[in-house]
Amino acid sequence: MTEPENRCRLVLIVPDVADIEEQAKIVEDALKGGDVASVIVPQYALNDGDFQKHAERLVPVIQAAGAAALIAGDTRVIGRAKADGVHITGPATEIAEAIDRYADKLIVGGGNAADRHHALEIGEERPDYIFFGKLDGDIKPEAHPKNLALAEWWASMIEIPCIVMGGTDPASALAVAETGAEFVALRLAVFGEPARAPSVVAEINALLDEKAPRFED
Template identity: 35%
Template sequence: MTTQNPPTRLMLVTPPVADADAMAFKLMQAQAGGDLAAVLLRLTDGDERSRIERVKRLAGPVQGANVALVVEDSALVAARGGADGVHLTGGPEAIAEARSSLKGERIIGAGALRARHDAMDVGEAGVDYVMFGDPRPDGSLPPLAAVIERAGWWAEIFETPCVAYAPDPESVAALVETGAEFIALGAWAFEEGRDIRALVAEANEAIAARIARKAAR
């Protein structure tokens, strides 16, 4: 997920997944909408074996499309399921533990960063990306203006890539303008009645429009 001065790309953040086959179909639809960099896979509760099997079921079709698969909160499930990395919300201690177990072989990302010093702490711990704007444990979201400010601040100063979490389709264009390396379309993109293919296409159009404006300057 990391390149020299990369253009902004998209990440999908799934709702908690119990049915891997149903999610595989949704992701196939999303991939038809255009470029995707990564899928952050969230899993419902279950025994370790069943969670690993869900990751294995999704790793093939996701990675086969040259998209990285990152699993939320379990380095063990991510590694044994064949995912490309793990997304952690437990702070520097969880990151240190994951780095020890994964031995630099997989992506480690960090979310649940509520203050600037939280982001700097995990950055110093050696993560591959930081995420701003993701839902809090109670499901609430930080104000969009705060996410725009935080993503713009980070993208301007730090080399570690950042992901700006979009709370809805209307916010994507504003988040693209922050210069964040990745824009995350959240669980809302997978809701019944949403055209996820169209959402991905429209987000990529917003990215392309920003690139065109920069090139014209």
């Protein structure tokens, strides 16, 4: 799999599916569609024990496709599931604790950066990335304008990469790319119709290949 090194790349957010095998197949199929930088695995409403089982099933599937597996939820799951990193949805203090604990071992990123002040607080902790939006924030076809504005501001002045939550329309990936963000996160845009997930991933990569701005070296 070739990796587009100089444009915005896709991050997938695993859909909320209770059946482990069904969830694993949906994710595995989607990853056959083309380049995906990483996959975030949220806990949703699963208890810690069930989340552990889901993570242990999903992580090898994600890694086999060449993507990084990031766990969003009970951090005890990360080591047992042999994930590549942790996605923190809480404030800067929570990210700081995770960095202290996992620095140099795992990818640590995330953040509840609803405005510039909180984004800078998170940035001071030097995470591997910052996330603009919520993991389940894809409630409209387009990406949230506030997140796009934050990403454009951030990308113009901060070296820490950012991931921006897109909308339910796959084309929202391009709007994110045009902010200068390094990554666009999609959930329902890809998994809304699971059978179409591989072709949607391929379409998004083709769109970004053709129209996304290129980063300067």
